[in-house]
Amino acid sequence: MNDHDTLFAQLSTLSASVVLLFGIALLWRRSLGAYIKAFRWQSLVLSIAFALIGYFGNDHELYIIAIVLLVLKVFVIPWYLSRLQTRVGAEREAHPYVNVATSLIVAGLLVMLAYAITRPLVAVSRLPTRGGIPLAVGLIFVGLFVIISRRKALTQIVGFLVLENGIALLAALCTYGIPLIVELGVFLDVLMGFLVMQVIVYQIRDTFESIDVEQLNQLRH
Amino acid sequence: MLFSLLLIPSLVSAALAAAFRPYRTLVGWVNALLSLVALGAAVSFAGHAVRDGEAPGFGPGEMLRADALSALLMVCVAGAASLTLFLGPGLGGETNYKASQLRRYQLFINLFICSMLLAVAANNVAIMWIAIEATTIFSALLTTLTRTKTSVEASWKYILIGSVGIALAFAGTVLGYFDFVTLSGRAENALNWPVLLANAPSLHPEVMKLAFVFLLVGYGTKAGIAPMHTWKPDAYGEAPAPLVALMSSALFAVAMYAILRWKVVADAAIKDHYADRLLLALGLLSLLIAAFSLVLARNYRRMLAYSSVEHTGLVCLGLGLGPLGVFAALLHLVNHTAAKSLMFFLVGNIERKYGSPLIRQVRGLQTVMPWTGGLFAAGLLALMGLPPFGLFISEFALFRAGFAGHHPWLMGTVLLLLLVAFVSFIGHLNRMLYGTAPEGVTAGENGGWRIAPMMLSLAVLVVLGLTLPAPLETLLNQIVRIVSR
Numbered sequence: 151m152n153d154h155d156t157l158f159a160q161l162s163t164l165s166a167s168v169v170l171l172f173g174i175a176l177l178w179r180r181s182l183g184a185y186i187k188a189f190r191w192q193s194l195v196l197s198i199a200f201a202l203i204g205y206f207g208n209d210h211e212l213y214i215i216a217i218v219l220l221v222l223k224v225f226v227i228p229w230y231l232s233r234l235q236t237r238v239g240a241e242r243e244a245h246p247y248v249n250v251a252t253s254l255i256v257a258g259l260l261v262m263l264a265y266a267i268t269r270p271l272v273a274v275s276r277l278p279t280r281g282g283i284p285l286a287v288g289l290i291f292v293g294l295f296v297i298i299s300r301r302k303a304l305t306q307i308v309g310f311l312v313l314e315n316g317i318a319l320l321a322a323l324c325t326y327g328i329p330l331i332v333e334l335g336v337f338l339d340v341l342m343g344f345l346v347m348q349v350i351v352y353q354i355r356d357t358f359e360s361i362d363v364e365q366l367n368q369l370r371h
Numbered sequence: 372m373l374f375s376l377l378l379i380p381s382l383v384s385a386a387l388a389a390a391f392r393p394y395r396t397l398v399g400w401v402n403a404l405l406s407l408v409a410l411g412a413a414v415s416f417a418g419h420a421v422r423d424g425e426a427p428g429f430g431p432g433e434m435l436r437a438d439a440l441s442a443l444l445m446v447c448v449a450g451a452a453s454l455t456l457f458l459g460p461g462l463g464g465e466t467n468y469k470a471s472q473l474r475r476y477q478l479f480i481n482l483f484i485c486s487m488l489l490a491v492a493a494n495n496v497a498i499m500w501i502a503i504e505a506t507t508i509f510s511a512l513l514t515t516l517t518r519t520k521t522s523v524e525a526s527w528k529y530i531l532i533g534s535v536g537i538a539l540a541f542a543g544t545v546l547g548y549f550d551f552v553t554l555s556g557r558a559e560n561a562l563n564w565p566v567l568l569a570n571a572p573s574l575h576p577e578v579m580k581l582a583f584v585f586l587l588v589g590y591g592t593k594a595g596i597a598p599m600h601t602w603k604p605d606a607y608g609e610a611p612a613p614l615v616a617l618m619s620s621a622l623f624a625v626a627m628y629a630i631l632r633w634k635v636v637a638d639a640a641i642k643d644h645y646a647d648r649l650l651l652a653l654g655l656l657s658l659l660i661a662a663f664s665l666v667l668a669r670n671y672r673r674m675l676a677y678s679s680v681e682h683t684g685l686v687c688l689g690l691g692l693g694p695l696g697v698f699a700a701l702l703h704l705v706n707h708t709a710a711k712s713l714m715f716f717l718v719g720n721i722e723r724k725y726g727s728p729l730i731r732q733v734r735g736l737q738t739v740m741p742w743t744g745g746l747f748a749a750g751l752l753a754l755m756g757l758p759p760f761g762l763f764i765s766e767f768a769l770f771r772a773g774f775a776g777h778h779p780w781l782m783g784t785v786l787l788l789l790l791v792a793f794v795s796f797i798g799h800l801n802r803m804l805y806g807t808a809p810e811g812v813t814a815g816e817n818g819g820w821r822i823a824p825m826m827l828s829l830a831v832l833v834v835l836g837l838t839l840p841a842p843l844e845t846l847l848n849q850i851v852r853i854v855s856r
Contacts, residue, residue, distance in 0.1 A: 270577030271546070271578055274577075275553055290542060303527065310535060313535065313538055317541055317545065320545055320546075324552075328545065328548060329497070332497040332498070332501070332562065338501075339504040346512055350515065353526075357523050368520060
């Protein structure tokens with residue numbers, strides 16, 4: 151491995167770690183403002199990671215993806231989230247189903263699990279970016295855990311967005327991104343999915359006067 | 372040319388619905404008739420496949436392709452879509468919806484149909500993913516057409532569980548692509564299914580196993596395979612009946628189709644029945660959960676949702692039982708599409724008449740609405756797997772495949788679970804059909820001419836129960852050849 155590849159490997163693993171850390175930050179913060187900030191920073195680092203991989207991997211399509219990602223996930227979606235927060239009211243995640251200390255331990259275990267199941271991937275890959283692959287899968291798991299263990303609809307949306315970031319990171323590290331046309335379709339779907347979720351959150355607020363999903367318990371048998 | 376006839380009519384319909392404000396009944400009729408164009412295109416794709424076994428492609432990088440498997444699914448989706456547009460609200464007559472709701476319904480149901488057709492016509496597995504994700508979005512927009520606490524709750528669960536599931540399927544797609552790229556470098560058409568399949572034998576089994584688990588969990592969530600089925604009873608219980616008719620028949624078929632496509636690639640890469648074993652295990656679990664939930668059902672919509680979980684289990688078992696099983700599973704998919712779409716239109720009729728989704732509120736259905744009641748009974752008997760309906764034949768074929776594949780214990784358990792489901796269905800049906808109608812419910816049908824298309828669905832079920840038409844048999848055999856090479 152030459153110097154160029156070593157530097158590339160170090161930088162990509164570093165950025166993957168930072169992206170994962172911002173994901174885990176969701177577990178110890180409680181206010182929606184902090185979640186939005188964490189998501190925004192995470193997306194910024196993610197788009198830098200895309201640009202880095204584009205530069206070192208010599209693939210200029212990734213620059214386009216990095217820019218779309220920057221616009222969408224650093225500006226557009228956080229803006230909508232803040233607007234949602236001001237309109238629906240900033241309900242804090244005061245009593246999650248799983249408390250903060252336990253959540254952090256679970257997150258640690260999930261990352262270890264990710265290392266265990268991605269061993270064949272890391273063994274197979276010859277790319278310098280392979281060191282970050284377990285971190286991306288770890289982030290997918292952390293996103294899932296946020297959705298399961300938190301009670302506010304808005305927190306669950308942020309959890310879903312973080313999960314999506316994990317998958318984008320996985321695609322970047324594993325294959326230097328998927329074909330551009332597909333990637334753009336995926337971004338469009340993510341944006342529309344997010345907008346529909348937002349519509350339903352407004353409906354939850356209007357019909358239940360709160361966004362605590364604890365109240366969504368009428369449907370049984 | 373055929374591809375545009377398949378995909379464009381539903382787009383035109385959506386545009387028409389968006390253009391006319393306020394909503395006009397004429398738009399509904401034009402849209403219903405346009406859906407027949409798409410159905411015609413689907414049938415002629417199937418005809419091409421049967422006659423000369425060719426798989427026409429279209430678009431840059433052969434983005435769309437219609438082999439026998441796609442053609443079969445196109446016919447199922449387009450058929451269910453036509454039925455939905457003719458039987459759904461918006462064609463005049465008695466309705467609970469306001470003009471603005473009808474407009475929204477016509478807009479999104481057509482986009483929903485278009486994305487399902489695109490999903491089965493796509494050659495590129497990532498385009499297939501994008502289209503399936505779009506189905507979640509458009510259907511979620513319709514689940515809260517009438518906004519109540521329970522419908523909002525159901526749609527939140529639906530969109531959250533559905534989006535997370537489909538995101539995991541995307542992670543699986545990325546992992547599959549990763550394996551390909553690691554071997555043979557980046558290629559523009561690497562995600563095209565035939566290219567993927569041709570290279571599959573040299574892919575790494577370990578990586579493919581991981582990818583397939585993600586894909587099965589992801590698309591399995593859309594299909595409602597247990598334990599990812601939890602959204603199903605809620606969404607089927609609360610969403611508008613015509614949407615549910617389409618979700619339970621066509622959308623379910625599309626999700627199973629996605630699993631089947633990837634299973635073929637996984638089988639070629641892994642070689643040791645790994646995918647089969649997973650499908651058998653999840654199929655059995657679905658049957659188990661469905662059978663015992665059916666006993667407890669108090670709401671007839673949720674009862675039908677658990678019946679869906681049951682049939683999901685049966686199709687999974689079929690896909691895991693080798694070539695004979697795949698034949699049975701696909702025939703079952705066709706039968707189930709006809710039966711389930713019929714049932715949910717009847718449910719819409721019954722609910723409008725009795726004003727309640729609870730089984731105990733519905734009494735004397737047979738005297739209050741003789742046609743609807745009769746069709747409902749026939750449809751439910753078909754779903755139980757009784758002759759002379761098509762599902763009997765496909766379940767019989769499934770058991771034959773199971774015993775031929777030396778799984779006597781598994782098939783014995785399945786038979787027992789089907790029996791449990793059967794007994795509880797009979798009980799629920801008895802309670803609904805007989806007895807005296809509650810006060811305030813006047814006798815009389817509320818469907819009008821709509822009974823005729825429903826009879827057509829039933830006729831399809833009976834024909835498939837009495838004989839296996841030669842073109843369908845050829846088509847299914849071609850699919851089996853594609854799937855188990």
